[in-house]
Amino acid sequence: MLALFLKSLLGAAAVLIIALLSKTSNFFVAGLVPLFPTFALIAHYIVGSERTPADLRTTALFGLWSLLPYALYLLIVYWLSVRASLTTTLLLATAGWIVAAAALLFAWTRAFPAA
Numbered sequence: 245m246l247a248l249f250l251k252s253l254l255g256a257a258a259v260l261i262i263a264l265l266s267k268t269s270n271f272f273v274a275g276l277v278p279l280f281p282t283f284a285l286i287a288h289y290i291v292g293s294e295r296t297p298a299d300l301r302t303t304a305l306f307g308l309w310s311l312l313p314y315a316l317y318l319l320i321v322y323w324l325s326v327r328a329s330l331t332t333t334l335l336l337a338t339a340g341w342i343v344a345a346a347a348l349l350f351a352w353t354r355a356f357p358a359a
Contacts, residue, residue: 254282306352313344 258277265274281288284307292300320337328336 251286254286258282302356309348309352310345313341313348316344317341 258280262274262277265271265277288300288303291303317337317340320340321333324333324336327333
């Protein structure tokens with residue numbers, strides 16, 4: 245239970261840092277904070293401690309490929325930010341991420357069926 249609480253504190257700390265940075269003259273740095281591997285560290289620790297090194301390696305490789313849906317999300321936000329409302333921009337960017345993530349999962353499970 246303590247481990248779960250500590251993990252939730254990491255997420256809360258990330259949100260707090262983003263909120264604080266967004267109010268500074270370097271507001272754009274808030275876009276870097278979500279890329280800090282907070283949740284990746286947790287995932288890699290769990291996979292690395294419960295599974296084989298090869299499984300951890302596969303998890304890391306999938307993590308690299310998972311940057312593609314995130315990149316699509318950012319491209320949609322960038323393009324729509326001056327063309328649509330904030331709500332529309334974020335909804336469409338999230339929808340793009342979901343579609344790209346689903347395509348990634350579909351392709352990954354076909355390419356690596358045993359993984």
